[in-house]
Amino acid sequence: MKKVSIFLDSSALIAGVISENGAAHVLLQLGETESVSLTISKFVFNETTRSIGRKSPENLANVQKEIEKAKIVIAQDPSQEEIQANLYLMDDPDDIPVLLAAIKAKVDYLATHDHKHFLNDPRVAEKAGLKIGTPGDVLAWIRENLSST
Numbered sequence: 001m002k003k004v005s006i007f008l009d010s011s012a013l014i015a016g017v018i019s020e021n022g023a024a025h026v027l028l029q030l031g032e033t034e035s036v037s038l039t040i041s042k043f044v045f046n047e048t049t050r051s052i053g054r055k056s057p058e059n060l061a062n063v064q065k066e067i068e069k070a071k072i073v074i075a076q077d078p079s080q081e082e083i084q085a086n087l088y089l090m091d092d093p094d095d096i097p098v099l100l101a102a103i104k105a106k107v108d109y110l111a112t113h114d115h116k117h118f119l120n121d122p123r124v125a126e127k128a129g130l131k132i133g134t135p136g137d138v139l140a141w142i143r144e145n146l147s148s149t
Helices: 009-016 022-031 042-055 057-069 080-085 094-105 115-119 122-128 135-147
Strands: 004-008 036-041 074-075 109-111 130-133
Touching: 004 022, 009 022, 009 042, 009 057, 009 135, 022 036, 022 042, 022 057, 022 135, 036 042, 036 080, 036 122, 042 074, 042 094, 074 109, 074 130, 080 094, 094 115, 094 122, 109 135, 115 122, 115 130, 122 130, 130 135
Parallel strands: 004 036, 004 109, 036 074, 109 130
Antiparallel strands: none
């Protein structure tokens, strides 16, 4: 099996940084051992640091440390033209940059805890041509694929 490539949105990255329990943290650990390839975008990085700075400032320094430890690649954000041309992909225009960055990164899976904009609307994954799920879904998918090889 080729190395699995996962895009983390800010909700997944925040969960992985703040909690040492849970699937999001396990994904960071898998990145650290280079068992999976993890990607975020500049937009996700900025959203994560802004959110952690507001909600959990004591963890702000951990964001950069975890990114480095987990060998997370930071991809470029899509252009405004790309965003405007792809507004049809989902109802929330604020999450289009995240979705497009994941598509452009050619990842196997987008990991998120965002039920409202990603998980509760299966058309988003269908239109984007991506698997989208919670970090726990990603781990279950990895296990399934490991056992089938």
